[in-house]
Amino acid sequence: xxxxxxxxxxxxxxxxxxxxxxxxxxxxxxxxxxxxxxxxxxxxxxxxxxxxxxxxxxxxxxxxxxxxxxxxxxxxxxxxxxxxxxxxxxxxxxxxxxxxxxxxxxxxxxxxxxxxxxxxxxxxxxxxxxxxxxxxxxxxxxxx
Amino acid sequence: xxxxxxxxxxxxxxxxxxxxxxxxxxxxxxxxxxxxxxxxxxxxxxxxxxxxxxxxxxxxxxxxxxxxxxxxxxxxxxxxxxxxxxxxxxxxxxxxxxxxxxxxxxxxxxxxxxxxxxxxxxxxxxxxxxxxxxxxxxxxxxxxxxxxxxxxxxxxxxxxxxxxxxxxxxxxxxxxxxxxxxxxxxxxxxxxxxxxxxxxxxxxxxxxxxxxxxxxxxxxxxxxxxxxxxxxxxxxxxxxxxxxxxxxxxxxxxxxxxxxxxxxxxxxxxxxxxxxxxxxxxxxxxxxxxxxxxxxxxxxxxxxxxxxxxxxxxxxxxxxxxxxxxxxxxxxxxxxxxxxxxxxxxxxxxxxxxxxxxxxxxxxxxxxxxxxxxxxxxxxxxxxxxxxxxxxxxxxxxxxxxxxxxxxxxxxxxxxxxxxxxxxxxxxxxxxxxxxxxxxxxxx
Numbered sequence: 001x002x003x004x005x006x007x008x009x010x011x012x013x014x015x016x017x018x019x020x021x022x023x024x025x026x027x028x029x030x031x032x033x034x035x036x037x038x039x040x041x042x043x044x045x046x047x048x049x050x051x052x053x054x055x056x057x058x059x060x061x062x063x064x065x066x067x068x069x070x071x072x073x074x075x076x077x078x079x080x081x082x083x084x085x086x087x088x089x090x091x092x093x094x095x096x097x098x099x100x101x102x103x104x105x106x107x108x109x110x111x112x113x114x115x116x117x118x119x120x121x122x123x124x125x126x127x128x129x130x131x132x133x134x135x136x137x138x139x140x141x142x143x144x
Numbered sequence: 145x146x147x148x149x150x151x152x153x154x155x156x157x158x159x160x161x162x163x164x165x166x167x168x169x170x171x172x173x174x175x176x177x178x179x180x181x182x183x184x185x186x187x188x189x190x191x192x193x194x195x196x197x198x199x200x201x202x203x204x205x206x207x208x209x210x211x212x213x214x215x216x217x218x219x220x221x222x223x224x225x226x227x228x229x230x231x232x233x234x235x236x237x238x239x240x241x242x243x244x245x246x247x248x249x250x251x252x253x254x255x256x257x258x259x260x261x262x263x264x265x266x267x268x269x270x271x272x273x274x275x276x277x278x279x280x281x282x283x284x285x286x287x288x289x290x291x292x293x294x295x296x297x298x299x300x301x302x303x304x305x306x307x308x309x310x311x312x313x314x315x316x317x318x319x320x321x322x323x324x325x326x327x328x329x330x331x332x333x334x335x336x337x338x339x340x341x342x343x344x345x346x347x348x349x350x351x352x353x354x355x356x357x358x359x360x361x362x363x364x365x366x367x368x369x370x371x372x373x374x375x376x377x378x379x380x381x382x383x384x385x386x387x388x389x390x391x392x393x394x395x396x397x398x399x400x401x402x403x404x405x406x407x408x409x410x411x412x413x414x415x416x417x418x419x420x421x422x423x424x425x426x427x428x429x430x431x432x433x434x435x436x437x438x439x440x441x442x443x444x445x446x447x448x449x450x451x452x453x454x455x456x457x458x459x460x461x462x463x464x465x466x467x468x469x470x471x472x473x474x475x476x477x478x479x480x481x482x483x484x485x486x487x488x489x490x491x492x493x494x495x496x497x498x499x500x501x502x503x504x505x506x507x508x509x510x511x512x513x514x515x516x517x518x519x520x521x522x523x524x525x526x527x528x529x530x531x532x533x534x535x536x537x538x539x540x541x542x543x544x545x546x547x548x549x550x551x552x553x554x555x556x557x558x559x560x561x562x563x564x565x566x567x568x569x570x571x572x573x574x575x576x577x578x579x580x581x582x583x584x585x586x587x588x
Contacts, residue, residue: 019199019202019203019204020205020207023205023207025208049326049331051298051327052327054298055299068203070231071237071281072235072236076286076294077294077295077297077298079286079291080291080292080295081295088233112203113189114186114192114193114201114233
């Protein structure tokens with residue numbers, strides 16, 4: 001049976017997305033299969049130079065990062081590590097995960113104030129006239 | 145107008161007249177006022193900020209771990225001139241100085257907090273310029289080749305092996321060396337740069353290894369060399385192939401045995417220094433022509449980073465232009481917003497033998513000449529303007545005209561090829577083939 005999996009990393013603070021990935025203290029790692037959450041764990045960011053954060057995130061097997069603000073160099077490092085980044089997201093973590101699954105992360109209340117133009121450039125995926133989310137379908141790999 | 149609105153309006157007028165950013169929060173951390181300077185520094189419009197959680201607006205390095213407002217509201221004590229950074233909507237880290245205080249109503253009840261902040265970007269930029277202290281943050285790229293390099297940098301930094309950086313002049317070899325040093329365990333120790341091509345060989349030897357008193361006529365006291373100054377840190381030897389073969393032998397010994405002898409010294413000194421070397425030509429080619437020692441080449445070619453010239457990563461030119469405009473605005477206290485589409489087309493079409501440094505110089509020159517808020521063709525150097533007559537009619541080939549036109553549309557759509565293809569009414573792959581033919585390179 002073929003199935004598709006994706007590991008999502010979300011820096012969190014209390015029950016919300018951390019405002020700044022570069023200085024976030026905790027990372028929520030969500031394992032999903034066919035769009036459904038199958039497990040989750042929390043990781044503490046080690047006290048590293050922010051530029052080593054990309055390596056830490058990549059070493060956790062994370063393919064997609066949903067985060068608040070982040071510095072351009074860190075975004076460069078994440079992209080260079082092959083990680084897809086959905087930046088400038090705000091809100092309650094559970095609602096963000098649900099919105100991501102449903103392809104609704106582009107709704108205004110999930111976008112950090114002042115960042116509307118910054119987000120969404122080339123992020124939205126449309127298939128057969130139906131919005132399928134922020135690169136969501138792309139990450140589901142067969143047979144893993 | 146009711147009294148509350150009148151009061152609010154009067155308060156906003158006062159706050160807007162202040163040059164520092166000011167915002168206030170209530171006890172639930174929701175923003176209740178946000179002045180004009182705060183809008184300018186954070187990049188968030190007031191109407192989007194009011195009523196939002198302060199950390200979603202301010203996005204500061206201390207929000208989670210060491211919030212100054214929280215500290216003030218908890219202890220009642222103000223925080224004064226604490227230096228932190230915030231992240232603006234473009235991912236720029238903006239250094240600011242913050243101060244906080246309690247906000248009380250007319251009866252003395254604490255109703256929230258107030259935070260004032262000052263943009264330190266200009267001061268930081270000036271200091272960096274004076275100290276020539278640039279870092280990874282100054283490497284601007286979205287090109288595939290550079291992203292591969294970014295990906296390897298942390299791994300390269302973690303190892304303690306010698307690194308060879310090759311790239312034409314102006315491609316940013318020193319920036320990469322500094323990034324490696326900053327990411328390494330040696331980051332809190334010095335990084336010493338030596339341009340081997342700038343000093344005569346005899347002087348270079350004493351510069352690198354130092355000398356003992358009495359080593360030669362004028363050596364009255366011991367002088368530490370650059371290796372000693374870099375102890376525990378990193379030494380960056382630029383233009384390495386410019387050193388003589390005799391000095392190459394000495395350097396080989398340092399790399400092999402991790403020891404050196406200062407001039408006039410008798411005891412070897414142990415060197416705990418990471419060595420990064422760079423050159424603007426292929427060292428392998430110089431080995432083949434006998435201009436560089438083969439054994440030294442193999443000793444330094446442990447980890448090799450090849451930096452592509454700017455002409456091979458032209459998709460970075462708009463990003464670099466924005467970066468330099470932002471930097472020179474701070475350094476020269478100007479408010480230049482952009483370049484005209486004509487200027488961008490010319491800058492995209494140019495081959496930059498001097499690479500990024502040449503582009504930086506072009507923008508710096510334009511800053512001197514530019515009188516408005518946009519850099520025009522007239523602000524560019526003559527060699528770039530050649531081929532342009534009048535204001536908008538370039539005297540060039542059809543291909544060049546086509547290239548400029550496509551560059552202009554690409555710029556308009558922020559280099560999104562799908563949107564550009566849609567505007568031009570061609571398929572995306574047709575646009576891609578055309579761009580390849582015209583030498584316009586954009587990473588996916």
